[in-house]
Amino acid sequence: MSLSIAHLGPAGTYAEQAAIAYADWYANLTQQPIPILCPCPSIAQALQSTAAGDTKLSVSPVENSIEGSVSVTLDTVWQLEMLQIRQALVLSIEHVLIAKAQQLQSIQAVYSHPQALGQCQTWLKHNLPQATLVPASSTTEALNYVDEDGSIAAISSERAAQLYQLPVIQRSIQDHPDNCTRFWIVSQKETPYPVTAPEGSPVYTSLAFSLPANVPGALLQPLKIFNDRHINLSRIESRPSKRSLGEYVFFVDAEADLNTSFFQSALDELTSHTEVLKVFGSYPLVQVVGTVGP
Helix, strand or coil, rough: CCEEEEECCCCHHHHHHHHHHHHHHHHHHCCCCCEEEEEECCCHHHHHHCCCCCCCCCCCCCCEEECCCCCHHHHHHHHHHEEEEEEEEEEEEEEEEEECCHHHHHCCCCECHHHHHHHHHHHHHHHHCCCCCEECCCCHHHHHHHHCCCCCEEEECHHHHHHHHCCEEECCCCCCCCCEEEEEEECCCCCCCCCCCCCCCCEEEEEECCCCCCCCCCCCHHHHHHHCCCCEEEEEEEEECCCCCCEEEEEECCCCCCCCCHHHHHHHHHHCCCCCCEEEEEEEEEEEEECCCC
């Protein structure tokens, strides 16, 4: 039976492209059938389907090089304790403007996922100052609003434009040419993960914690634990705990393997300085060069 992978749908989203890239990598490495892709209406629902056992894996965006972290992924992984990060991959992201307009001046509204709108905000400001920016649940869902008279455009992928047979009127509209997104490959903790990344792939450990009290210097001691062991933190950020105003959960990516003795000692010490500590997994990062074709 083929592996099942949940992702934000419908067909044509960047999450689907990441899932396709991972599925091809998995099939080539394991000589197993290509996994079945299972599109979901939202990122949270994709992760929830894996937590419930309806799919074996989820591919979810976690960080973009322009817009930063994808908060819904962080919040959902924090809430669903049975999930574990198995791998991360980086996908190049190239946005295109899709419309039936003959000229840019005709466009009065642009629809897309909020992340995509943010990644193109400078280009939109300079080239479509008259257009209203409207968020959609996904870059593919935004295509539903493209109208015949050309007054409404969408930001999506070249693949999506080809899948839905819609015209591209401008390519590479992201604000930085090296725009890329990091995705997490997530499964249930109990699910065996049968593949390993190529030798030499960097290994990261992701975790999150809340603090026992919101007092001056409360975050200093947890960070000092990593500093004392020369563990580099490639990312640290806070998210609201959703319990009360001013309470936060701190998400950390460490450039270290969870299975090393020095990292285990860091976790042991960290436990005494945190209220809740959750380790999401230790995993390799695989670079995916370019974007996925149609």
